[in-house]
Amino acid sequence: MTSDAPLIRMQAVGKRFGNFQALANIDLTVTSGERIVVCGPSGSGKSTLIRCINRLEKHDAGRIFIGQTELTDAMEDLNAVRREVGMVFQSFNLFPHMTVLKNLMLAQRLVRKITRQEAQDIAMHYLERVRIPEQAKKYPIQLSGGQQQRVAIARALCMKPQVMLFDEPTSALDPEMIHEVLDVMVDLAKDGMTMICVTHEMGFARSVADRVIFMDEGRILEQAPPLDFFQNPRRGRTKQFLSQILQH
Amino acid sequence: MEALSGWGDDFFQGSVVVAQVFVASLILMVIFGLIGAAAKLSGNRLARTIAGAYTVVFRGTPEILVILLLYFGTALTLTAIAQLFNPEIRFIDVPPFWAGTFAIALIVGSYATETFRGAFLGVTPGSIEAAHALGMSNLQVFFYVRVPEMWRLALPAFGNHMLSLIKDTALISIIGLNETLFVAKQAIGATGQPFTMYIVVGLIYLGFSTIITLTVMGLERYGNRHLRQGT
């Protein structure tokens, strides 16, 4: 992938679940190094949007490109594309039966097909970056929620992705742990990682995002740099949402 | 299949016996299960120990052993008792129907003990407290709140217990009960067609199992009607 071409391109993307229109006519281009925060009320299609990008959901209208590759049913190697797209979930989704280290090594060994030693070195490197190398031998259940989410981030980073997707990474955390996860995400942003984050952490959006996207009823209603977005929201729906979320 | 002609009535009679054993053992099984559960939940240590032993023994012993022991054992005991009064008596025969019915009811009752106990404990304390707060008496709470809720919780496992009972009736043929498997043996003696006859027995049991399964499904739907959203 060349750096000047857009990393992700979505053209008129739509997705239905039965009668429910989860996404409608989404146009979105993400260039390398860009940091995007997606927000909106629940059910607005934020999660579906990023889940379509690594094809955990199949879109049923429009086109999606990751680099030069289009996501279609006829794709030869979906997993090659998924390797380029890291994903972090709301509920961590660590492999409960493996130690932290094994969690980080599994996909490296199976998908990137590198040696055990190499995989372990990479794993330890990223555990240090998320500041929990000492937890390597523990099982996920023995960690706090914040630690688990940091392991999940490290696990995705081990695959050396071009872009990281975050699906409400702090929503399942106790308040005192939100910070340690956001700190790691800020570090990532500083290092130039391309990121799309679905989150309601507006402080994070303000300090890190290049662009904030507001979604409602499956559509992108508004997108702007954070300063604009927070100070002069143009749509009534956006104002209403912001006042609800920022009132405390 | 023409080998079957002439045996239809006998298989029907055998099926009636299966149904009779089923109904009788079902009633006994519920009684044993309820007594067992009550004992396990009671404050009396002796009762709890006896109920515990009951479940361990009947869950760990092959069904056929229980049936054989009850059949031959009671015959032996009854004979010994009768001889005390009348030394002339040589042997008292126990009807296989009752020995078998008791045996399978005891076995499945040991499983039902756990089911009933679990269902009793599964009733949410909140709804019991709410009923007390509304001024209902203990008896009212038991019959209007606890029993209906228990019943709903116990039903799926109870359906399996009924299937166990119906299938265990086949074992009673070993001590000479004239149910379908016993009929098949006679039919084979006359026709020399074991495969056909045993398949017929299998189909009869499959029919019984289907009736039980459908009944339980219907009851479950009825019992869970308040859990469905909308209509």
Added chain:
Amino acid sequence: MSFDTALIVESLPKMLMGIGLTFQLLVLSAVFGLILATLLMLMRISGKWWLSWPAQVYIYVFRGTPILVQIFIVYYGFPQLEVIRESVLWPVFREPFGCAVFALSLNAGAYVSEILRGGVLGVDRGMLEAGEALGLSKTQRFVYLTTPIATRLALPAYGNDIISLLKSTALASTITLMEMTGIARTIVAQTYAPYEIFISLAIVYMVLTFLIQKLVARIERHLGRYTLKEG
């Protein structure tokens, strides 16, 4: 009537001579049953109707009929069929041992496949999605994520099924096999001492049940070490 301890001391070793045969029946049926169950379970979760439908019918038929009837169909029924007599498997079906293992395996397969399916369905979907997002193929996800977790989830129920299978091996005595129960029945026929013989044998079965429970609990602890908060 009295309890003849000397008879027990004399008979117990005789009955224990059959423990080897009991074990052979148990282990072989458990292994073949598990293989069959895995196949049936994969068919059921395949999402293809022409695979899941036959598996469902199979499970329904084998769970809806008594195991004794299944054993009789194989042992007494199969020789009636020319297809069987001329097949390469005839040496298996000519012997009561082969018939017992065959019938017990088919039966266990039906029950265990449902247990395995329960385990597979209990695996967290989100965790599998994380595997998918990391680029693991469907097969890799099944082998490395679903299988180990489903195994742990299914183990307690599987342990109970092995105990049921142990109890079912006693039915092999009805087709002339001299495993423990077969020997016990012969001794009772000679001595007419059902209490002494059957009760001491029941205790042997209970000890075996207990040992199986202990073994399963140990495996469970080993497989479930990642579920404990304290490492």
